[in-house]
Amino acid sequence: MSEANASATRITPGNALRPEDIAASDAVPSPEAAEYALWLGDDSLILAQRLGWWISRAPELEEDVALANIALDLIGHARSFLTYAGHASGRTEDDLAYFRREPEFRSAHLFEQPNGDFARTIARQFVVSHYQWELYSRLTHSTDATLAGIAAKAVKEVDYHRDHSLQWVLRLAQGTEESRRRMIAGLKLTWPYVEELFADEPLIDALGGAAVRPSSLREPFDAAVAAVLAEADLEVPAVPGATGGGRRGVHSEHLGYILAELQVLAREHPGASW
Amino acid sequence: MTGGSTTGDDGSTAPAAGPAEKRQPWPLWEVFVRSSRGLSHVHAGSLHAPDADMALRNARDLYTRRNEGVSLWVVPSSAIITSDPSAKEQFFESPQGKDYRHATYYSKSEGVKHL
Secondary structure, X not given: OHHHHHHHOOOOOOOOXXXXXXXXXXXXXXXXXXXXXXXXXXXXXXXXXXXXXOOOOOOOHHHHHXXXXXXXXXXXXXXXXXXXXXXXXXXXXXXXXXXXOHHHOOOXXXXXXXXXXXXXXXXXXXXXXXXXXXXXXXXXXXXXXXXXXXXXXXXXXXXXXXXXXXXXXXXXXXXXXXXXXXXXXXXXXXXXXXXXXOOOOHHHHHHHHHOOOHHHHHHHHHHHHHHHHHHOOOXXXXXXXXXXXXXXXXXXXXXXXXXXXXXXXXXXXXXXXX | OOOOOOOXXXXXXXXXXXXXXXXXOOOEEEEEEEOOOOOOOEEEEEEEOOOHXXXXXXXXXXXXXXXXXXXXXXXXXXXXXXXXXXXXXXXXXXXXXXXXXXXXXXXXXXXXXXX
């Protein structure tokens, strides 16, 4: 606790922050920064819930642990972002995670897409981790010191997620005929949801240097992803983009079910702990 | 997919079942972790991985989750030649009774300094 308090006093850009540091700090985000923190926190929270499904179901025990580690990293990022967002309205991370309704969630549609088979999960993770790496590596320079600090911790973890998923893209693409077929199918199902990640909403204009402009990430994302796909002898899927709307609380049919599972315990037994 | 799960395989593209091939388990690897600079790598356990690069990553995920290491080695288990447990007598009992192999067996000669 004293350690958390000590480091909470050092919210400076580039100083990696943990959720406990943020909970102990009195940094209050602007309403716009709080909304932006919900975008990023909800992305990670929803994907972590999705990935958790794989525990005990991955192709091998080792991969079970790998996916669970990634999910836990994402939970950590979500906790930080939601804790910070909650400071604007006097709510805790749990209030935000467990007691908001579907239209109040700000995650993009990609994060709520079904796991499908292992290749589809890898395709989704490949896109997400490349997107998040480009985002967080720039967010470390945010004029909002707390957002910068969350990004400083997250970027190193996401760097590993990026490596893990691209290793699998290469192996599945160049493994057997069946694994290659599944990898191609997984990418094709994932790609319609890429566009939404890079859409600039009006909120971004209001945030100025506190946020990273999503459209500015498209070029480096495309370059990084194209390099891996070329090495895997795969093509960038040519599919039309989905409608999106997650940042405004308009979600696909999947999110309600995810939230039901995520929230049921906390709503059934408010204040429960173990 | 069994019914009832909400966050799993719904909407998946389950493949048209091909000829069911029995999958070979991934090869076994031995993991060695160095806990800090200056110490040796110590055998930590083993794991399955399809190749060396993934073995290293799995080792990171399985054996350094709690800050255990600063360096990792992975070695194919098949590359390790082990002594035969049933040959314990020929291999390991010979030193018994050969105390002269220990420095403490010898008494210090008179007048030898700095020993």
